[in-house]
Amino acid sequence: QQQVKQSPQSLIVQKGGISIINCAYENTAFDYFPWYQQFPGKGPALLIAIRPDVSEKKEGRFTISFNKSAKQFSLHIMDSQPGDSATYFCAARVADAGGTSYGKLTFGQGTILTVHP
């Protein structure tokens, strides 16, 4: 059962354009929503993350928009560059009273982003 649904599966953008990747979740107990970036042959690396008490977080060209009522969040990459070509994963984590969930992430299916020069 996929608790985090990610779309699109693949995305092609021209250099300088805006890349948008969307994720939707069902479990209202999720309390932390990170995005990971993965280059070919490498492990994923944290790109940016948000908690549900804010609607937007921006770090450089990367922005997360969060809509708690719709249970959706998205990654926007402004001024996309060929170096941004990678696979992007959204993820979510359930909070628990015991505090042991801090690494237990549920991932989306991934989006392969290609930025043409």
Next chain:
Amino acid sequence: NAGVTQTPKFQVLKTGQSMTLQCAQDMDHEYMSWYRQDPGMGLRLIHYSVGAGITDQGEVPNGYNVSRSTTEDFPLRLLSAAPSQTSVYFCASSYSKGKRWGEQFFGPGTRLTVL
């Protein structure tokens, strides 16, 4: 710091063989986990550990075994390899407190093929 290291990088097994994927981290992280990555499936949690001597199952634990005798090491054992276990395996570790609480650091992965 070396971060999270995994060995081997590539492995080919025959059905029924057993093997251990090694994972080590030098960041003094309490939390460690194993994921498998398959096309169109994202990363799925196999097993995780919140500290030495403590392990628990993730989403897809069948066919895998783990132990955590030290903070640094978290090996993943395939008991009797099956073609369905052909995948890329990632080990990750996390801070449990501080500013970077919850951020997972991934190793470079092990690409496993089961014939």
